[in-house]
Amino acid sequence: MDLAGLTRDLEALRDEVVSAVAGTQEVSALAALEVDVLGKKGRLGVVLRGIGGLPTDDRPRVGAVANAVRVAVEEVFQARGVELRAKELEARFRAETVDVTTPGRPIRRGSLHPIVETAGRIAEIFSQFGFVVHEGPEVEDDLTNFQMLNIPPDHPARDLWDTLYVDIDGKLLRTHTSPGQIRVMHASTPPIRALLPGRCFRYEAIDASHASEFFQVEGLMIDEGTTLGDLRGLLDQFAQAMFGQGKRTRFRPGYYPFTEPSVAFDVECVVCGGSGCPACSRSGWMTILGAGMVHPVVLQYGGLDPERYQGFAFGMGVERIANLRHSVGDLRLYMENDLRFLEQFR
């Protein structure tokens, strides 16, 4: 083989490869062609092996030509590769294009019951003030539910709690969480800051604002210098935390046999903001809890000396708070467990 022939062969190979590369339509075909031309046993190598038969003087010139051909061929492969990969990606995108406006795969979403959540929120707020949660039994003694709370048998105030009795002597379904006050006093020593959430029962026909089973949260704070002023300050803080800053509150006399003085605590109506509406009986206020200074009789039943210790208790209906939080107007919704209602509380 002479120089001219080899050069011609190289250029012919180059021209052939250039046109073959231009003709490939797939990345895989291009890769195969590349191996065929540039691989170890590729055609360019075969041609170059002819260099060995040339005179020494000609070799550099052919080397230069061969190098130029290799560079040209590699460039063509490279360029075509980029082109083809782009085309293939484009084709893939075309093939894989979906209607992105369809709904996604449904994943079941759970929810937490607003009553349990609200009770939890109440506990959380008071825990910031050092209150800890205690719990008591729901099947209570008449003694703890009433008598130790300064409500002896035949006391006219018993009308405030229509009671469900059970077939165990001296037992009833607790009508409020207040018996927990006695249990906490027995279980701990002052200073006491306790919170008692739980289920309560009443002999009460069910309607939009009455339930035979409902939830309360009781609070108890006892020490040597705990005052009615402390109660008011704490309840103000609670109202802000629960219903938002700047909510006005009202502190007024109430009546419970187990507190003296007794308190009713109102917040500005969350519906009308205080201007008066049907939700608040046009008063602009909503009563959210009852409270008062623990009665000395109760302190004694709790084993504490009322001359030394004093403190306050408060009790609120969880449903009432949840009503205000979630704009619920009918207590029955909570226990009916219509999932269309509950699933809103995600």
Added chain:
Amino acid sequence: MRVPLSWLREYVDIQLTPEQLAERLTLLGMEVKGVERWGAEWRNVVVGELLTVEPHPRADRLHLTTVSIGSGEPLQIVCGAHNIAPGQRVPVALPGAVLPGDRRIERTEKMGIASAGMLCSGDELRITSDGEGILILPADMPLGAALVDLLGDVVLDVDVKPNRGDALSMLGLAREVAAVTGAPVRWPEIDVIESGRPVGERLTVTVRDPDLCARFVGRWVSGVRIAPSPDQVQMRLLAAGMRPVSNVVDASNYVMLEMGKPIHTFDAAAIHDGRIVVRRAVAGERIETLDHVERHLADDTLLIADPRGPLAIAGIMGGAGSEIGDATTEVIVESAVFDPISIRRTGQRYALRSEASLRFEKGQELRLARIGADRTAQLVAAWAGGAVAPGRVDTNPEEPREARVAFRPSRVNRLLGTALSTAEQRDLLRLVGVATEEAVPASTTIVIAAGTRPLSVPAGTTETLLAVVPTWRRDILIEADIAEEVARVRGYELVPAMLPRTPTPAWRPDPLELRDAVRATLAGAGLTEVVTLALVSPRHGEVFGWSSADIAARGETAAEGSPITVTNPLSSEHAILRQGLVGSLADVVSANLRHGLQDMAIFEIGKGYGRSGEQAIEWWRAGLALTGAGDPAAWNRPARPVDLDDAKGLAEMLCRSLGLEPSWTALADEGVLHPGRAARLAGRDALGALCLAGRVGELHPRLLEAWELRTDRLVVAELSVAGLSGGALPGVRSTPPPRFQASERDLAIVVAREIPAAVVEAAIRSAGGELLRTVTLFDIYQGAPLSAGERSLAYRLVYSAGDRTPTEQEVEAAVAAVTASIAAVVGGRIRS
């Protein structure tokens, strides 16, 4: 209590608007629940004067009248009443008027003569009970004036608390108004003009049971004529919510509402020999009460009787035999004080509770017995004529003086968090009629507590005052009561809002912590939390009661005992306390199926209840129920129906979220569940303690049918979880991730079909050696070439060591040990 302001104003001046008054009373502790405009319904009813009253030319029973309403031509109005005469002023409903009950008045024609409106009776206006005659108005009422401006009233609905029986009256509330405004209270002038034979010659009263009747004051009025009360009296009673009856009966009700003293009146003719005996009933006695019900009397019932038998159930209801009737001419007035507890029990026993018994139950001051008797006699004589017999019969004329309650102004401040001077406190107390006297502390005892746990302490050297408590304030007994009066009169609004400055109690674990973690886990897995009633029907208990033995998790109370029954249930649907959650969850599913929902995943954390002897037991459980689609359908995917594995997966996830390792066994003999799809779960901690236990399965198809659950399958679980009753979340103990490569081996183990996978897995683990980390079942195969009684369980075993990569030989040896154990323990072989 309903309080017509026009009536209240008789006893105290009120400058405030009704709304202002309502707010001030509420802030004083007399909560006003409503402000009602009485007469607001009378639209277009005005005062007219009858000019002429002629017979109707075509109807005997009708009159033809002309009426002036001040302006315009006189109106011609046809009227059916007979009590009318020219010159009278009467209410005229003009065409377009609307009367109570939405009765519309139009221009009409009666028997051929046009009538331009209607003359109204008291009943038509709902201000008296007289429906026969036209309401005759006072002659000085201005012609043409709207009736609502003259007779309209504002009625406050006051919620008087049980400890304030003294405020259940116009005078009682007038005292509260006075405490707010400082205006004086005007007592009615009680001036009884007496004549004739003294009462002592006509009436004797013997109290046989003075423990139940502290005082009985009797009065006698002779020669009364029974008729309706004056219109104004009827109006007041109606506005206050009582139906007018007759002048004598109304007088007693009027006195009760005016001063809070329940009064009973008897027809004296029905009382044998004028001899009244107050005594307990004897067994077998009967009485026909005013409501014409024959009542068998229990022997602790207090009676008003005469020598022949019972006349009335004391304080509760009169007897029909001595009732005031149209023919009554002689009236005996009973103004007595009965034992509150006895009245309360008797009222409950006969299911008779009235305005009167309500007041007796709260306790009455002895003084009022005398005043009420006099007032009633005065009003009977004024409204029904007759003569009041001189004197009273009085079984206990002694009237106790005011009680003294000692208090320390410093302790009042300590309770309230205030710094009120002694003088300020005395001034505030004076506003509610409580005078104060200085006391010598050294010789004074402070009553800290009364009632069932009384406590008194010496005042020592602390400044002490004596509060002179008016006789009607039976609620002020202890020092704290004085503190409340001081705060109440001053205004609770002025109690300073402080934050507690006392020491913070020690930390204590939060019993809601674990419950909240379980809730978060289940809600996070897509379940909706429900809260159901604890009271269910007895049938509920029968259908859903577990038949397999309960196993409780460590530290949790086991479910045991028989159901606790409510002795006075609201309905049979809520008569027992539930013993499990599954029935309640089934009810939720059922209700939602009826709403058209099909796919449900719900859970509840709640209590079960049981009785063991005289003990009540309560236990906490987590329950869940799944039905419909496990994976919901989407436009590009069909729904996957829920099955047992969904519930098992949730239970396993719950275990792992608490650091527990779940394991399953078949649950036999559980009637609530599908016999082939009932499992018992045991979740154990690293030390092997049972921290989660429960049943998971498909509800028995028979129960689906019995409970009318319109779904193919309901998968349920009820789990006892350590800590659910009030424990803390277990901590997480971590190990570093393995730094050396692990080796995996897959083993297909052929065993008899009835051998549970859990047994095979246990056999693998027991022989696994210390390098075995995890065992995962990844396939179950049955069919050729296996024999009919066989199946193949394919497990992936992962071996690793903390400090090196296990060698081939080590792993092979470990696998060989497993293979040998499989053969020996479960009779299985390895399928290659």
